[in-house]
Amino acid sequence: MSAPDPGTGAAERSAPCPPPAVRAPPLPAQNTLPPQCLGLEVRGLRVVYGDFVALADTSFRVEPGASFGIVGESGSGKSTVLRAICGLAPLSAGRVQLVTDETSTEALPSPGSKPFRRLVQMVFQDPYGSLHPRQTVDRILSEPLAIHGVKDEQARVERALDEVGLGGGFRFRYPHQLSGGQRQRVALARALILEPQVLLLDEPTSALDASVQAEVLNLLEDLRARLGLTFIMVSHDLAVVTHLCDDILVMQRGQTVERVSAADLAAHRVQEDYTRRLMQASGGFVRVGS
Numbered sequence: 366m367s368a369p370d371p372g373t374g375a376a377e378r379s380a381p382c383p384p385p386a387v388r389a390p391p392l393p394a395q396n397t398l399p400p401q402c403l404g405l406e407v408r409g410l411r412v413v414y415g416d417f418v419a420l421a422d423t424s425f426r427v428e429p430g431a432s433f434g435i436v437g438e439s440g441s442g443k444s445t446v447l448r449a450i451c452g453l454a455p456l457s458a459g460r461v462q463l464v465t466d467e468t469s470t471e472a473l474p475s476p477g478s479k480p481f482r483r484l485v486q487m488v489f490q491d492p493y494g495s496l497h498p499r500q501t502v503d504r505i506l507s508e509p510l511a512i513h514g515v516k517d518e519q520a521r522v523e524r525a526l527d528e529v530g531l532g533g534g535f536r537f538r539y540p541h542q543l544s545g546g547q548r549q550r551v552a553l554a555r556a557l558i559l560e561p562q563v564l565l566l567d568e569p570t571s572a573l574d575a576s577v578q579a580e581v582l583n584l585l586e587d588l589r590a591r592l593g594l595t596f597i598m599v600s601h602d603l604a605v606v607t608h609l610c611d612d613i614l615v616m617q618r619g620q621t622v623e624r625v626s627a628a629d630l631a632a633h634r635v636q637e638d639y640t641r642r643l644m645q646a647s648g649g650f651v652r653v654g655s
């Protein structure tokens with residue numbers, strides 16, 4: 366396993382966090398969230414199920430406003446990393462913390478705390494399974510606001526639907542009345558409604574047709590730039606990850622294989638045979654990179 370290395374292409378591709386004023390229209394501030402742009406660091410994460418080590422000693426740092434990808438074949442532990450970050454997988458070792466590039470004396474929310482759960486939101490892989498079939502879009506989007514005691518529900522629901530390109534006309538629809546792409550947009554709106562800083566995206570487009578996949582990827586790119594979000598995105602598809610991410614962690618059987626920049630991947634500058642095999646398996650990537 367090689368040591369994590371930010372690579373060479375990351376700096377020029379990372380979008381700086383835009384000022385909060387970019388987010389419009391302004392709604393009243395709710396509770397006390399840290400004003401600065403946040404990233405995330407994990408150190409020595411280990412997740413064990415019985416005798417099986419699903420994740421072994423995984424460490425990386427994602428700078429505020431950066432877009433970080435995790436790739437690997439099915440079963441390599443990618444989703445486990447995201448679940449461990451948001452407290453859905455049991456950690457037997459390691460730690461997760463928010464990071465900022467500003468010198469701040471204020472302690473940042475710790476994992477498991479309510480502010481952390483608000484700032485770090487996950488978009489699950491399956492837009493069919495992750496939305497309750499008997500709840501309207503309005504109810505699905507209002508629920509997180511109620512849990513976190515956030516007011517102005519109606520305005521926030523409508524704004525979240527606007528942000529994902531659906532609009533208020535979708536408020537009272539049920540999931541079965543939506544296409545796959547629209548459901549994934551609702552799942553994204555649910556993650557955005559609490560104004561998070563870090564989005565954990567688990568194969569956000571893998572259940573979608575190719576043309577819809579491209580639309581959702583473009584939307585994600587646009588949202589990250591507009592809202593100054595930090596992304597950690599998992600995919601088995603290198604083409605998808607290199608489209609959206611500056612820096613990429615390659616995983617196999619719960620272990621880190623290497624960390625490469627998107628620019629190095631595109632130029633085929635990789636260290637490990639496993640990464641080369643993933644590149645070959647991803648037909649779209651080979652066309653982009655060669």
Ligand SMILES: Nc1ncnc2c1ncn2[C@@H]1O[C@H](COP(=O)(O)OP(=O)(O)O)[C@@H](O)[C@H]1O
Pocket residue numbers: 414417419437438439440441442443444445446
């Ligand atoms: N709750 C669980 N109990 C037992 N094994 C699990 C559990 N969750 C995941 N695993 C196992 O951990 C490994 C990694 O899973 P996962 O992180 O979902 O892989 P990926 O997202 O890369 O496809 C797999 O072998 C999976 O079967």
Ligand SMILES: [Mg+2]
Pocket residue numbers: 443444445567
């Ligand atoms: Mg997975």
